[in-house]
Amino acid sequence: MVKGRSFENLVDQGDPVARALAYERDGADEICMLDISASNESRLALLEVVRRVARGLSIPLVVGGGVRSVDDMGALLAAGADRVSINTGAVEDPDLITRCARRFGRQAVVVAIDARRGDGRYGIETHGARRARELSVVDWIREADRRGAGEFLLTSIDQDGRQAGYDLELLAVSRAATRRPIIASGGAGDARHVADALAQGADAALLASILHEGRHRVSDIKAYLVSRGEEIRSA
Amino acid sequence: MIGVLNLGLSNLSSVTDCLARLEIPHRVVDRDAPGIDADAFILPGVGAFPAGRERLAERGFDVLLPRAVAAGVPVLGICLGMQLMFQYGEEDGGAEGLGLFEGRVTRLPDSVRLPHIGWNRVQPVKGDAGPVLAALEDEPHMYFVHDYRAEGLSPGTELASTEHDGVRFPAVCGRARVLGVQFHPEKSGPAGARFITAFARWAVEVRA
Numbered sequence: 001m002v003k004g005r006s007f008e009n010l011v012d013q014g015d016p017v018a019r020a021l022a023y024e025r026d027g028a029d030e031i032c033m034l035d036i037s038a039s040n041e042s043r044l045a046l047l048e049v050v051r052r053v054a055r056g057l058s059i060p061l062v063v064g065g066g067v068r069s070v071d072d073m074g075a076l077l078a079a080g081a082d083r084v085s086i087n088t089g090a091v092e093d094p095d096l097i098t099r100c101a102r103r104f105g106r107q108a109v110v111v112a113i114d115a116r117r118g119d120g121r122y123g124i125e126t127h128g129a130r131r132a133r134e135l136s137v138v139d140w141i142r143e144a145d146r147r148g149a150g151e152f153l154l155t156s157i158d159q160d161g162r163q164a165g166y167d168l169e170l171l172a173v174s175r176a177a178t179r180r181p182i183i184a185s186g187g188a189g190d191a192r193h194v195a196d197a198l199a200q201g202a203d204a205a206l207l208a209s210i211l212h213e214g215r216h217r218v219s220d221i222k223a224y225l226v227s228r229g230e231e232i233r234s235a
Numbered sequence: 236m237i238g239v240l241n242l243g244l245s246n247l248s249s250v251t252d253c254l255a256r257l258e259i260p261h262r263v264v265d266r267d268a269p270g271i272d273a274d275a276f277i278l279p280g281v282g283a284f285p286a287g288r289e290r291l292a293e294r295g296f297d298v299l300l301p302r303a304v305a306a307g308v309p310v311l312g313i314c315l316g317m318q319l320m321f322q323y324g325e326e327d328g329g330a331e332g333l334g335l336f337e338g339r340v341t342r343l344p345d346s347v348r349l350p351h352i353g354w355n356r357v358q359p360v361k362g363d364a365g366p367v368l369a370a371l372e373d374e375p376h377m378y379f380v381h382d383y384r385a386e387g388l389s390p391g392t393e394l395a396s397t398e399h400d401g402v403r404f405p406a407v408c409g410r411a412r413v414l415g416v417q418f419h420p421e422k423s424g425p426a427g428a429r430f431i432t433a434f435a436r437w438a439v440e441v442r443a
Contacts, residue, residue, distance in 0.1 A: 024424070029354055029378075055252050060378055060422050080248055082380070082422060083352075105282050107350040107380045150350050181352050204353065233354045233376035233424075 003212050005161030007036060007114070007129035013212040020053045020061075023211065026218040029233055031057060032085075032153070032183075032206055034112070035065025036128040039088035047079045054080020064112050064153070068093075073100050077108065085110035085153050088126040091133060091140070094147055101148030110183075111149040113137060115170055116157040122170055129157045137170065141177040151181045153206070159187030161209050166197040175201035190216065191224035198230060237261040237435060238273035240299075240316075242280050242290040246419075250279045250313065253421035257428055259435045267295030275438035276303055279421070280315030284324030284340060284383070287315045288332065300333055309412040309438040310335075314381060317408060317415025321385055335413050338387040347400040352380045357406045357418065359395040366440075367414060368394055368407065370433035375426030377406070377418035384417065412441065 001019060002010035013019070020031045033053060035046060050063050063076050064085030073084045084104075090097050090111055101109045114129050115122045115137045122137035141152060154174055156167035166187045174182055184202035188194060194205045210216045225232055237254065241247050241263050254261040264271060278300070280287050291297045300320075304310060312320045321332045324340035332340070343349060354376040359368050379397065384404035395407035397417070408415040414434065420427035 054248065056256075058253060058256065058422065058428060059424050060380075060419075077246075078248070080252070082246070082249065082419075107352060107382065108281065151352055179348050181348070181350070203348075231356075 001212075003161065003209050005209075006157050007160060016049055017052045017056065019212070021056050023218055024057055024059050027222050027234075028059065028218045030060045030062060030204070032062045033064070034085065035063075038066030039127045041066075047075060050076060050079040050081055062110060062153070064110070067096075069096070070099050070103050073104060073108075077104060083108050083110050083151070085112040087112040087114065090144060090149075091124065091126050091135070094143060097144055097147040097149055101150065106148050106150040109149055110151045110153050111144040112153040112155065113140060113144075114155050114157050115167075117167070117170070122173065125157060129160075138173055138177045141174055145178045145180055149178075149180060151183065152178065153183045153185060155206075156186035160185075162187055163189030163210055163215075165189060165193040166200075166202070166205070168196060168200045171197060171200040171202055191221040194221055195225060195228055195230065198225075236273050237438065238264040238271065238276045240276055240278045240294075240296050241265050242278070242287060242294070242296070242316075244280055244282050244287065244290065244315070246279050246281045246314075246421075249419070250277060250421045253428070253431060254435075257432055257435075259431070264299075265294065267299040271299065273303075273308065274442050275309040275311065275435070276300065278310065278312045278316035278319065280313065280319065281380075282315060284315065284318060284326040284332075285328060285330040287319050288324070288330040291319060291333070297333060300335065304335060304411070304413055307412055307441070309434070309441060310414065311434055312413075312415040313421070314417060314419060317417055318383060318385065320408075320413065320415050324383065326383055336385070336392055336408055336410060336415065337389040338385050338392070340383050340385050342383050343399070343402060343404065347402050350380060350382045351399045353378070354423075355379050355397050355399060355418075357395050357397050359407070360393060365409075366437045367430070367433045368409075370426075370429045371395055371407070375423075375429075377416075377420065377423040377427060377430075379418045381417060385415075 063081035181203040184197040185206035
């Protein structure tokens with residue numbers, strides 16, 4: 001397992017199976033496993049790791065990385081993913097969203113978007129934030145929604161790993177573009193950042209660095225959210 | 236021994252993994268066959284209603300389930316598995332269901348953000364709903380992922396409900412020894428495990 005900053009300087013963070021189970025015990029509502037090098041290295045996320053994580057988890061598992069076909073998604077679901085996120089594969093073949101939604105139901109199709117702040121708009125990047133595309137976040141969200149996306153996993157490349165808070169403006173423009181659930185990702189540094197993302201319309205917040213580095217615990221963050229009156233599952 | 240009915244749709248392993256973690260004896264049933272017996276059956280399912288209905292028929296479960304229910308064998312339907320127990324589902328052009336419950340499965344209204352994905356509180360209806368529902372006494376959060384819900388149930392069939400964006404719909408349906416849940420207990424952490432354990436225990440007791 002690795003984690004970086006703006007998708008670079010990846011640092012080994014230990015065994016993904018052990019980490020996933022520890023986060024579940026500490027109150028995580030869902031585990032998200034993203035193989036961010038998969039598209040760049042043209043391979044499908046490690047099925048065997050997915051299988052091992054899924055076997056032990058009693059909470060939902062979202063998996064992404066290298067999905068290029070309906071069969072790729074089917075293989076991840078069969079390995080134990082509950083929902084599958086598609087990023088590069090969807091940008092290069094937008095109809096893939098429709099085909100996967102038709103086959104597995106829209107609710108299983110998460111479109112992951114890596115967004116970078118640009119000149120007056122947010123642009124998207126693929127291949128683990130290695131390739132910029134001529135497409136704005138808002139236009140892509142609208143198109144993906146129309147094609148059958150059930151949900152969005154929205155990552156700010158700028159904020160990723162910096163622990164300075166989610167990109168709230170990115171969340172606001174995205175929220176205005178779709179009614180589908182949005183998982184905010186990239187930038188969480190403390191519990192207040194999570195509350196801010198939820199207040200900005202995110203349906204869920206993804207945490208990575210701050211948990212991996214042991215700076216915060218899921219249970220502490222949830223306790224803070226409960227104290228703020230958020231209606232969440234108590235840890 | 237619990238028989239897990241395999242529709243060939245993708246979340247079978249979620250259920251068998253859950254039963255294995257809870258050390259509940261189970262086996263996968265791929266199709267109906269003479270002599271198939273179990274203390275209870277679980278029908279998991281994800282995907283669209285007509286596709287699920289087709290698989291039921293293909294594998295003979297549309298015969299197995301009514302036969303089991305008539306013989307007093309407890310049955311638990313999960314998500315699409317529960318929806319297939321109703322008379323009709325309107326999804327994808329529509330299809331007849333098994334008719335084990337009265338009512339139909341319709342899309343949640345447009346006022347609601349869809350799909351309904353995530354954890355939501357499950358509230359049992361008032362009154363003594365039996366030993367399985369006792370596992371929901373503290374109104375736990377359970378994991379939901381769906382667009383459609385059951386409605387038009389006969390009185391007394393809705394055993395617990397959930398609210399999303401101001402719309403309340405059945406979370407647990409039950410009649411005699413047939414139970415259906417719209418949420419995924421196999422993916423709902425400790426609360427879901429309590430529910431599955433209560434169902435398995437009850438199934439063994441009522442069959443004894």
